[in-house]
Ligand SMILES: NC(=O)C1=CN([C@@H]2O[C@H](COP(=O)(O)OP(=O)(O)OC[C@H]3O[C@@H](n4cnc5c(N)ncnc54)[C@H](OP(=O)(O)O)[C@@H]3O)[C@@H](O)[C@H]2O)C=CC1
């Protein structure tokens with residue numbers, strides 16, 4: 001455990017993995033703006049001071065990435081696959097240390113952090129394999145003397161901005177396909193969780209990824225760095241995960257350069273339990289889906305709709321299981337729910353509960369702030385949720401499960417789709433025709449049927465409506481980092 005007398009490095013098998021300087025052009029550098037503090041959300045104390053890069057330093061990283069990309073693009077797919085594979089192996093070899101660093105700065109339980117490292121590494125493994133399969137195409141010519149060939153080429157320098165909720169996997173899900181495609185990468189991690197990003201730089205260097213191909217640029221000024229990435233003509237693509245609000249800002253900024261953008265933005269996932277569902281399986285699925293990462297996931301259930309005939313039984317079973325979940329420091333054995341990321345996140349959960357109560361909802365479990373020193377909050381269930389309550393339209397991003405009652409399939413589809421978001425959705429049902437109809441009717445990029453976990457490197461992750469643009473993961477994920485060129489030959 002971390003306390004006043006134990007520092008983070010002493011908890012690691014390989015303390016040299018803990019890096020606080022930025023990684024630019026293969027060198028570890030200090031920030032022109034000094035350092036900024038990284039806090040442990042379980043104790044609210046500072047665990048590291050990290051290099052705070054200026055906008056000019058990030059411009060330098062972009063210039064280095066532009067230069068390095070020219071050679072990297074010439075490597076064969078198999079050569080790129082070789083070093084990416086080494087990077088993957090190193091992540092898995094140091095999985096325990098990477099997870100300890102992640103939990104220390106982000107808060108999630110160590111077992112979940114280990115899961116995230118394996119999940120994050122899986123994108124590097126998957127896209128290392130895809131590096132060899134960037135196929136073009138030939139098209140029969142439109143005239144007798146014409147031959148048409150389509151080739152795929154790396155888009156160039158990629159600017160990446162990622163959030164704190166998955167400080168490892170959100171970077172690897174972007175860097176894996178980018179590097180496999182032959183792009184170079186400048187990553188600006190969330191200011192709450194830069195250590196998990198920097199350790200990826202340490203391992204990339206050890207794996208032999210050439211200088212300048214991967215750059216990690218922590219900075220306390222996200223807006224300045226976002227502007228540099230959008231305004232610098234060397235950057236050809238922005239890839240972002242975070243709130244829809246910031247996604248809109250980046251899209252506006254990127255418009256001036258007509259820059260390609262991938263956006264993984266907010267969600268407001270409905271989780272629907274029909275009366276023919278296996279209720280115990282639905283309860284287990286809801287717990288995984290709602291409380292993973294303490295509800296701080298854009299694919300977490302935000303609204304739980306339960307059909308009238310099974311509403312009370314579902315609420316009772318859910319309450320029974322959730323009441324046994326242990327809240328505590330993620331580094332302690334047996335913790336199911338760690339702290340929330342910061343005080344604002346805690347306030348948002350409290351506001352959503354207060355709003356719901358003022359409109360008639362009943363709290364059947366939780367609500368209290370835990371009697372612990374960090375950003376802890378007890379998992380909370382409210383019944384009697386209605387569409388005028390704040391969580392109907394806004395992501396809570398915390399451990400609050402609101403239960404809405406519905407009568408018919410048509411009603412719940414209308415309710416579920418009544419949002420500007422369209423990332424993940426879930427439902428539990430057995431009737432086959434219902435399963436098909438509902439899966440087709442949900443206006444979401446992802447539908448989980450009889451499962452609460454949908455994340456995998458082999459499937460295309462992404463949303464419709466204001467949840468974003470583009471897909472990450474699967475063979476589709478690499479297309480986001482490639483340009484198509486059509487070559488017309490007269491023979
Ligand atoms: N889709 C998802 O996975 C996520 C969704 N969210 C949603 O967003 C809400 C707010 O969370 P929050 O962390 O504030 O999300 P943000 O969208 O504000 O932050 C995500 C990333 O964007 C950076 N950022 C913030 N403002 C700018 C800007 N103007 N230009 C460039 N980069 C910027 C942040 O930097 P910095 O770290 O310095 O703030 C962070 O790295 C959550 O409650 C949740 O609803 C949040 C995180 C992930």
Ligand SMILES: O=C(O)CCCC(=O)O
Nearest residue numbers: 165166241297298299455
């Ligand atoms: O909140 C996010 O954007 C990350 C989703 C994590 C996952 O891939 O499951």
